Amino acid sequence: MSLHDIIFWILSLWAIVCAIFVVISRNPVNSVLFLIATFFAISGHYILMNAQFLAIVNIIVYAGAIMVLFLFVIMLMNLNTDTEPQKSRLVHFAALISAGSLLLVVLSAFRKAELTQIPVTDAGDIGLIKVLGKTLFDHYVLPFELSSVLFLAAMVGAMVIGRKEVVEEKSTK
């Protein structure tokens, strides 16, 4: 087993354990922290595959931006235990059934899958920023422009949904 493999297994274990803790933590703030730790493990995997730009973008955008948004929402929520909504037994039952069927689907998919190759070391230079930029602007200019349209739509959506409350507040005053 080479050092590369050892690092790969450590990172994988780390990612999986943290991901499990994301789900089972009672405090949502802890969940967010474990999710950040998971993103770091995934960034480590990207680096192992020499996708360096992707690794840092994963940290900047996911761990640095999206998780800040999550934490914002959670910090502004009412997290006191006495106000925690009590879910009925029916909801628990429904959750069990849906999660169980998802597990079945995933398991059957995995059973069919063939493990051909464990990740490649140093998968060329495609993950480096220079090569990535060239590919993006030579071959994928149209998707690049379209993504900016998508951003525009997202901004409009955010404004419409985010500002709605304020308008309502005003009308009730």
Add this chain to the structure above:
Amino acid sequence: MSIDTFLILEKIILVVIIIAASMGVAAYSTWAERKVAAVMQDRIGPLRAGPFGLLQPLADGGKLFFKEEIVPDNSTKWLFMLAPAMFIFTSLMTSAIIPWGPDFVINGSEGARTVALQVADINIGILYVFGVVSIGVYGIMLGGWASNNKFSLLSAIRAASQAISYELALGLSLIALLMLTGTLSLRTIVEQQHGFWDGNYFTWNFFKQPLGFVIFLVCSFAELNRAPFDMPESESELNMGYHLEYSSMKLGMFLFAEYINMFISSAVLATLFFGGYNFPWMDQVQAAVPSGIFSLICVGVLMAKVVGFILFFMFVRWTLPRFRFDQLLNLGWTKLIPLALFNMLVTGAVILFFFNKK
């Protein structure tokens, strides 16, 4: 195999020196801050501990270690402990990619060996700093939230909004610079700024990107939570902000990390815009002295620039009053971001239409 161990040993020594140096500089920044404040307000400043009060930082640090550690009953305990550790940890990590000086050669028994005065020259370069900085926000947010104190929470949210708003302008202001350099590696960026005058024009990026520098500088003030953008800590409204509930060295770590951040961002500013370790007539100096001494001189030059920036940060703190929070967000979003975009497009157009010699 032996080369490997040497390389790792060399990196370990370098990392230890850099971490020790950044903590030392941070400690003495607190002393300098008081002295600068004193001079600007016509006072004397720290005086009793040692000559010119030079032992004051040690006394402060020692005092903080021996203070009682208080974890409020209502707080979320482990997050309360984690927050300062996370904050200072991220500030210690940023120094990894800064080139402190040129390579020098050691002649050993096994032949010459080049030692790089940079911990890691990674392909993503400056983006690494952004990545670490974006993680640094969590230290503040968690600290404020875990305290379970309304002032702390408010301050944590302010700090986070401020940090993320200015991260955008910070990122954008660098794009124009990167168009010039064509690389993210700080090492290459410094090497491109060799000397001071290349026969036609200044080599330092400041003279090519003055607007980019100003935007970057303003954003660094905001990212560092330094006055005039020290809303998260505003003593008069939030009485200390996110570290209100902290005591002992845990408080010290928050304060300390801010000074380490100031040191590192001064180094980044000097490296990106003020030529890093380059100085005028460096070629003549290089020819005159051995490579080890030359590297030392270069490190000294970079340190001089860093100290200059740190002093500038302090002068500004004791000169300008604090902004109001909405003014801060307005400045970041409606002034700096469009300005940075404008700078980027103008730089692109100018390079394409006037300097495209290929």
Add this chain to the structure above:
Amino acid sequence: MCNFLWLASTEGIGSYAPVLIQLLIAGAVVSLLMLLTHILGPKRKTKDKLINFESGIEQIGNARKPMGVKYFIVAILFVLFDVEVIFFYPYAVNFRELGTEGFLAVLMFVALFVCGFVYVIKKGALKWED
């Protein structure tokens, strides 16, 4: 292949090995600081001492209350703009090779970016309500 050879290379993944070293050393320093302050300080805890400080006024309720969403919009917009800014980096690095064609593509992108930006500002994302 030799296991450790890639650690020594300065290109590719090997260049991250020093970052790992710094990670470990910085982690050690931080834990040392935490441990020292925990051991050295006196421990005389009383009930009053462990109440939240809150400016000396008796704490009313708890800080974990739902609050206004003014800042929330800023966080959402930050995520969007951050992703857009990230797109500029691969461009900036390849700027010279891409020439005018690439510049026009980015100009288009920036135009849409500015449209969104102006819309957001005009809609009052930063307006201080109440």
